[in-house]
Amino acid sequence: xxxxxxxxxxxxxxxxxxxxxxxxxxxxxxxxxxxxxxxxxxxxxxxxxxxxxxxxxxxxxxxxxxxxxxxxxxxxxxxxxxxxxxxxxxxxxxxxxxxxxxxxxxxxxxxxxxxxxxxxxxxxxxxxxxxxxxxxxxxxxxxxxxxxxxxxxxxxxxxxxxxxxxxxxxxxxxxxxxxxxxxxxxxxxxxxxxxxxxxxxxxxxxxxxxxxxxxx
Amino acid sequence: xxxxxxxxxxxxxxxxxxxxxxxxxxxxxxxxxxxxxxxxxxxxxxxxxxxxxxxxxxxxxxxxxxxxxxxxxxxxxxxxxxxxxxxxxxxxxxxxxxxxxxxxxxxxxxxxxxxxxxxxxxxxxxxxxxxxxxxxxxxxxxxxxxxxxxxxxxxxxxxxxxxxxxxxxxxxxxxxxxxxxxxxxxxxxxxxxxxxxxxxxxxxxxxxxxxxxxxx
Amino acid sequence: xxxxxxxxxxxxxxxxxxxxxxxxxxxxxxxxxxxxxxxxxxxxxxxxxxxxxxxxxxxxxxxxxxxxxxxxxxxxxxxxxxxxxxxxxxxxxxxxxxxxxxxxxxxxxxxxxxxxxxxxxxxxxxxxxxxxxxxxxxxxxxxxxxxxxxxxxxxxxxxxxxxxxxxxxxxxxxxxxxxxxxxxxxxxxxxxxxxxxxxxxxxxxxxxxxxxxxxx
Amino acid sequence: xxxxxxxxxxxxxxxxxxxxxxxxxxxxxxxxxxxxxxxxxxxxxxxxxxxxxxxxxxxxxxxxxxxxxxxxxxxxxxxxxxxxxxxxxxxxxxxxxxxxxxxxxxxxxxxxxxxxxxxxxxxxxxxxxxxxxxxxxxxxxxxxxxxxxxxxxxxxxxxxxxxxxxxxxxxxxxxxxxxxxxxxxxxxxxxxxxxxxxxxxxxxxxxxxxxxxxxx
DNA sequence: TATGAATGAGGGTTCATTCAT
DNA sequence: CATGAATGAACCCTCATTCAT
Numbered sequence: 022x023x024x025x026x027x028x029x030x031x032x033x034x035x036x037x038x039x040x041x042x043x044x045x046x047x048x049x050x051x052x053x054x055x056x057x058x059x060x061x062x063x064x065x066x067x068x069x070x071x072x073x074x075x076x077x078x079x080x081x082x083x084x085x086x087x088x089x090x091x092x093x094x095x096x097x098x099x100x101x102x103x104x105x106x107x108x109x110x111x112x113x114x115x116x117x118x119x120x121x122x123x124x125x126x127x128x129x130x131x132x133x134x135x136x137x138x139x140x141x142x143x144x145x146x147x148x149x150x151x152x153x154x155x156x157x158x159x160x161x162x163x164x165x166x167x168x169x170x171x172x173x174x175x176x177x178x179x180x181x182x183x184x185x186x187x188x189x190x191x192x193x194x195x196x197x198x199x200x201x202x203x204x205x206x207x208x209x210x211x212x213x214x215x216x217x218x219x220x221x222x223x224x225x226x227x228x229x230x231x232x233x234x235x236x237x
Numbered sequence: 238x239x240x241x242x243x244x245x246x247x248x249x250x251x252x253x254x255x256x257x258x259x260x261x262x263x264x265x266x267x268x269x270x271x272x273x274x275x276x277x278x279x280x281x282x283x284x285x286x287x288x289x290x291x292x293x294x295x296x297x298x299x300x301x302x303x304x305x306x307x308x309x310x311x312x313x314x315x316x317x318x319x320x321x322x323x324x325x326x327x328x329x330x331x332x333x334x335x336x337x338x339x340x341x342x343x344x345x346x347x348x349x350x351x352x353x354x355x356x357x358x359x360x361x362x363x364x365x366x367x368x369x370x371x372x373x374x375x376x377x378x379x380x381x382x383x384x385x386x387x388x389x390x391x392x393x394x395x396x397x398x399x400x401x402x403x404x405x406x407x408x409x410x411x412x413x414x415x416x417x418x419x420x421x422x423x424x425x426x427x428x429x430x431x432x433x434x435x436x437x438x439x440x441x442x443x444x445x446x447x448x449x450x451x452x453x
Numbered sequence: 454x455x456x457x458x459x460x461x462x463x464x465x466x467x468x469x470x471x472x473x474x475x476x477x478x479x480x481x482x483x484x485x486x487x488x489x490x491x492x493x494x495x496x497x498x499x500x501x502x503x504x505x506x507x508x509x510x511x512x513x514x515x516x517x518x519x520x521x522x523x524x525x526x527x528x529x530x531x532x533x534x535x536x537x538x539x540x541x542x543x544x545x546x547x548x549x550x551x552x553x554x555x556x557x558x559x560x561x562x563x564x565x566x567x568x569x570x571x572x573x574x575x576x577x578x579x580x581x582x583x584x585x586x587x588x589x590x591x592x593x594x595x596x597x598x599x600x601x602x603x604x605x606x607x608x609x610x611x612x613x614x615x616x617x618x619x620x621x622x623x624x625x626x627x628x629x630x631x632x633x634x635x636x637x638x639x640x641x642x643x644x645x646x647x648x649x650x651x652x653x654x655x656x657x658x659x660x661x662x663x664x665x666x667x668x669x
Numbered sequence: 670x671x672x673x674x675x676x677x678x679x680x681x682x683x684x685x686x687x688x689x690x691x692x693x694x695x696x697x698x699x700x701x702x703x704x705x706x707x708x709x710x711x712x713x714x715x716x717x718x719x720x721x722x723x724x725x726x727x728x729x730x731x732x733x734x735x736x737x738x739x740x741x742x743x744x745x746x747x748x749x750x751x752x753x754x755x756x757x758x759x760x761x762x763x764x765x766x767x768x769x770x771x772x773x774x775x776x777x778x779x780x781x782x783x784x785x786x787x788x789x790x791x792x793x794x795x796x797x798x799x800x801x802x803x804x805x806x807x808x809x810x811x812x813x814x815x816x817x818x819x820x821x822x823x824x825x826x827x828x829x830x831x832x833x834x835x836x837x838x839x840x841x842x843x844x845x846x847x848x849x850x851x852x853x854x855x856x857x858x859x860x861x862x863x864x865x866x867x868x869x870x871x872x873x874x875x876x877x878x879x880x881x882x883x884x885x
Numbered sequence: 886t887a888t889g890a891a892t893g894a895g896g897g898t899t900c901a902t903t904c905a906t
Numbered sequence: 907c908a909t910g911a912a913t914g915a916a917c918c919c920t921c922a923t924t925c926a927t
Binding site: 048050051135136138139140141145146149153154157175176178179180182183185186187188189190191193194196197198200201202204205215218219221222223225226228229230 | 264266267351352354355356357361362365369370373391392394395396398399401402403404405406407409410412413414416417418420421431434435437438439441442444445446
């Protein structure tokens with residue numbers, strides 16, 4: 022049958038996938054268009070034909086990765102439903118870790134995000150507005166529900182950073198963790214376990230702050 | 238006693254400093270030997286003459302940076318003295334953050350370490366054994382002193398990762414934090430404030446674990 | 454009688470016009486097929502479909518430009534009518550300058566000719582026989598009528614070159630003239646003024662030669 | 670003996686000569702760095718090492734050509750000595766033609782100038798100030814000495830353009846002249862003959878203007 | 886011991902052209 | 907007839923490294 026999928030879509034998609042892999046492995050500058058095209062099995066001029074430049078390809082890969090990750094996992098992790106704030110926090114952490122560490126397709130979303138955060142390119146601003154700021158705000162809402170309204174915005178921000186820092190560390194420091202603590206793996210159930218720890222660690226801290234706040 | 242080698246030593250040192258700056262700013266692959274030599278005001282062939290290759294220069298820079306940082310800050314942060322474990326934890330966090338974020342000379346130690354953690358080169362293994370493993374173990378000792386001996390090693394490791402993750406996030410995600418939370422700065426007193434938050438956040442969590450442990 | 458070919462004719466014509474513009478602006482090698490097709494608003498494959506190659510398009514553009522210019526201006530400038538030779542010379546110069554410098558549609562005939570003269574392509578020979586040789590001969594006839602039959606053909610040729618050189622300089626050196634003498638413009642009345650000068654300058658020279666010839 | 674001529678000078682000079690040839694033959698855009706390096710028998714990276722870009726090489730070639738031509742022929746053609754204005758005009762024309770058409774080394778000065786005039790690059794402004802404006806002014810002085818002070822500056826400018834146009838035509842239209850008038854050559858004595866014609870043609874015209882001016 | 890010129894591999898990009906649709 | 911995606915050669919330039927001095 023072969024629905025009327027245009028031929029170009031195929032090449033474009035191949036480039037997006039190959040680009041995602043190579044950019045994730047090597048970073049923007051170190052990645053080469055030639056390697057991407059080799060892996061995508063397309064002509065080297067295709068990048069400029071479909072994306073007009075390496076930089077644009079990179080931006081498109083980030084966009085594509087974001088969409089893929091968004092559709093693979095619930096759209097606004099932890100913010101849905103009428104669960105207790107504690108459960109929403111746990112859900113958020115599990116979901117965020119899954120996005121970062123999940124090894125399925127596209128395996129490189131987390132790595133791309135991590136690279137972009139540490140070594141930003143011109144595409145960072147778009148990423149921040151599209152993906153990161155909503156994440157921060159969503160998490161801040163959950164934290165506020167736990168610690169109570171009397172806690173200052175600055176304090177809540179610090180807590181958000183503490184939570185994200187704990188999660189992202191498993192992505193950023195993965196090579197180091199692999200060497201120092203080889204017993205920590207990244208399968209689904211390992212991610213579950215990691216999420217459980219971070220949720221417990223964080224909840225204890227937030228409850229402490231909540232009590233402090235109420236005392237004042 | 239070979240007093241007459243200051244000139245070549247000088248060139249070496251200039252290359253180490255310039256290399257530290259440029260590698261920290263641009264990363265290993267993106268940094269260019271020309272730029273390093275330009276900034277060091279030495280001949281372009283000096284890198285290969287003194288270090289035989291760009292890669293060896295990079296390894297030497299990491300080693301040099303580690304030594305400089307070790308002499309600038311207490312050698313084993315938080316492990317010294319006979320303070321209470323809680324104060325030692327706070328000291329450790331403050332000290333680690335300072336190393337990571339301090340902007341004085343050499344400003345690039347933290348950035349180099351952060352880069353190496355996220356995007357390891359061949360030099361990572363040496364770094365791990367020289368700097369990172371001792372750090373992990375030192376911190377694990379403090380955590381154990383707080384939560385008590387009955388807590389499992391795996392749990393302690395997780396806590397160590399949670400602490401380091403909170404700290405490193407301020408380095409890794411600095412560009413993002415600067416955009417989302419421009420009120421967070423990196424002066425000495427800001428580092429102090431960040432350390433205070435992380436210490437409080439962590440202590441609350443650890444005390445919770447400690448109580449849980451005792452219940453069991 | 455084949456009334457139904459307007460569409461392909463339209464594409465051809467659009468390519469001829471766009472090609473004329475772009476070739477005139479950029480020259481044969483520097484002009485790109487993409488730019489021409491973009492400006493003609495036709496598919497990029499059209500050039501090879503209608504003209505089989507960029508080179509053939511260029512030759513067709515030259516041919517087309519010649520025809521357009523021939524129909525826009527009297528066919529054999531200065532040779533018609535039974536005017537005095539002096540008036541015919543003035544007419545010739547004005548007409549030739551108009552062809553070269555006229556900015557209306559197609560504005561690019563003069564530029565194409567000028568480019569082809571300075572930097573000939575494979576199409577030059579055709580141009581010479583179709584356009585340039587008749588021009589030279591026509592002008593030589595006028596000159597001969599002024600200086601008299603006793604003047605040698607070689608001398609007449611030199612005079613023809615002197616006249617054409619004066620005219621073409623305004624085309625060839627236009628960028629330089631614009632910088633050195635910004636008061637010289639290229640509107641209709643400016644062309645008239647330029648033609649008047651060249652005609653006066655030339656007539657004085659030719660009359661001198663004429664007198665010299667008669668003395669001998 | 671081999672005086673201490675640096676080795677680099679050799680490569681630089683080779684590139685200047687090869688660049689002059691290729692740029693003259695093909696024009697700036699069409700000329701390739703590869704071809705230039707091939708002809709100069711140097712590595713392809715040498716252009717960027719010695720001149721940092723193709724564009725800079727081109728500018729250097731123009732500069733070099735100008736200096737070579739200046740030293741090969743009297744510096745300010747026609748302006749020297751206390752000759753009569755008529756002889757100075759003849760000298761100027763002969764000298765200018767020689768620069769343009771001389772086939773010795775570097776044969777390409779005239780072609781480069783001609784190309785730059787017709788199809789200016791970014792280097793045109795420098796050329797104008799260094800070479801073309803002085804030429805115009807020098808020639809304008811001679812013309813003024815012949816036609817008298819009462820003639821307007823605009824008229825003198827027109828005469829200068831008429832003279833330069835006659836001369837440059839032999840360069841610009843050389844391919845066409847070669848086809849239409851194969852009896853015209855470019856040897857030294859032919860240049861002499863061409864100069865004689867242009868000088869005679871021009872002098873007749875200028876004397877006419879001079880008389881007109883005096884009548885008024 | 887130190888220099889700066891020279892090297893060649895490989896970088897991203899652009900081009901006229903071709904081909905399946 | 908017409909399209910737009912695909913091609914591969916060639917473009918200029920940058921790089922870490924080497925070599926003669």
